[in-house]
Amino acid sequence: xxxxxxxxxxxxxxxxxxxxxxxxxxxxxxxxxxxxxxxxxxxxxxxxxxxxxxxxxxxxxxxxxxxxxxxxxxxxxxxxxxxxxxxxxxxxxxxxxxxxxxxxxxxxxxxxxxxxxxxxxxxxxxxxxxxxxxxxxxxxxxxxxxxxxxxxxxxxxxxxxxxxxxxxxxxxxxxxxxxxxxxxxxxxxxxxxxxxxxxxxxxxxxxxxxxxxxxxxxxxxxxxxxxxxxxxxxxxxxxxxxxxxxxxxxxxxxxxxxxxxxxxxxxxxxxxxxxxxxxxxxxxxxxxxxxxxxxxxxxxxxxxxxxxxxxxxxxxxxxxxxxxxxxxxxxxxxxxxxxxxxxxxxxxxxxxx
Numbered sequence: 001x002x003x004x005x006x007x008x009x010x011x012x013x014x015x016x017x018x019x020x021x022x023x024x025x026x027x028x029x030x031x032x033x034x035x036x037x038x039x040x041x042x043x044x045x046x047x048x049x050x051x052x053x054x055x056x057x058x059x060x061x062x063x064x065x066x067x068x069x070x071x072x073x074x075x076x077x078x079x080x081x082x083x084x085x086x087x088x089x090x091x092x093x094x095x096x097x098x099x100x101x102x103x104x105x106x107x108x109x110x111x112x113x114x115x116x117x118x119x120x121x122x123x124x125x126x127x128x129x130x131x132x133x134x135x136x137x138x139x140x141x142x143x144x145x146x147x148x149x150x151x152x153x154x155x156x157x158x159x160x161x162x163x164x165x166x167x168x169x170x171x172x173x174x175x176x177x178x179x180x181x182x183x184x185x186x187x188x189x190x191x192x193x194x195x196x197x198x199x200x201x202x203x204x205x206x207x208x209x210x211x212x213x214x215x216x217x218x219x220x221x222x223x224x225x226x227x228x229x230x231x232x233x234x235x236x237x238x239x240x241x242x243x244x245x246x247x248x249x250x251x252x253x254x255x256x257x258x259x260x261x262x263x264x265x266x267x268x269x270x271x272x273x274x275x276x277x278x279x280x281x282x283x284x285x286x287x288x289x290x291x292x293x294x295x296x297x298x299x300x301x302x303x304x305x306x307x308x309x310x311x312x313x314x315x316x317x318x319x320x321x322x323x324x325x326x327x328x329x330x331x332x333x334x335x336x337x338x339x340x341x342x343x344x345x346x347x348x349x350x351x352x353x
Contacts, residue, residue: 011127029294092120094120129298129308131315144348174218190204208233211330223294230331251319260312
């Protein structure tokens with residue numbers, strides 16, 4: 001955690017901030033190790049304070065030994081007091097996390113002081129984009145759990161089952177293998193529902209001759225996995241074979257040719273160009289991927305024109321898809337880590353050959 005604090009303090013120095021208020025759950029956990037659901041971090045160049053209510057005092061002291069833990073109550077009177085004790089006049093905050101009401105409450109709490117609030121964006125998110133060895137180990141375990149669960153359940157899927165039944169089997173399997181929770185509600189889309197990228201499993205019965213998109217993931221010690229496989233019930237027809245092989249080819253092309261130093265937009269183009277040249281560009285409506293870590297979607301976002309530079313240590317998804325209304329869709333998703341300038345695929349779940 002000390003290394004993370006040092007990196008954050010370097011950013012504060014660059015931005016000429018006297019202190020920084022952290023309110024988002026994932027960023028609070030990343031910097032301090034505190035997993036409680038309520039609280040703030042207030043960090044200056046020489047002080048690290050974790051502010052939370054009475055429910056979490058002991059937990060905070062145990063999980064965040066390098067932070068001074070302050071008990072707070074309903075009002076924000078504590079904020080100006082702590083800032084004054086730090087001699088902090090320009091205090092950054094997470095503009096994408098504080099809602100309007102919360103921001104206004106902080107403004108009112110400092111109205112009789114010289115403290116000024118400055119909105120920031122993406123400071124810690126970009127730090128989180130590069131995973132350390134500890135984080136990578138947890139991510140690999142989370143990915144492994146999802147891989148093993150889907151490989152266990154797919155052979156049991158047959159016509160007559162509902163999307164919800166399959167989703168429940170997948171969730172049980174992941175939990176039995178050590179998952180603490182789901183990364184997100186499991187997507188099981190059969191037939192025309194597979195053309196809906198974020199369809200949620202419902203009571204639709206699966207039929208022979210249908211593609212099924214399964215998008216799932218779990219959390220392991222806070223870190224998320226994300227996995228998509230597309231299968232076919234019965235003997236795949238020519239349409240499915242054509243679309244599936246195109247999506248798989250686009251994914252493998254991206255995974256084997258992306259390199260550190262590319263922009264995220266360049267990486268997206270590796271897969272998108274193949275799909276577009278085949279005439280299905282309009283049927284690939286989302287980005288190629290996204291970062292994965294404490295949040296299921298985090299920095300970097302990989303999509304058209306994205307200008308983030310790809311760096312060693314980044315963990316992200318590669319998930320091209322083609323969606324045809326009325327027929328269905330195909331999406332195949334792996335989690336990869338960028339190492340030594342190239343991608344190492346972490347996801348091992350079986351794909352249709």
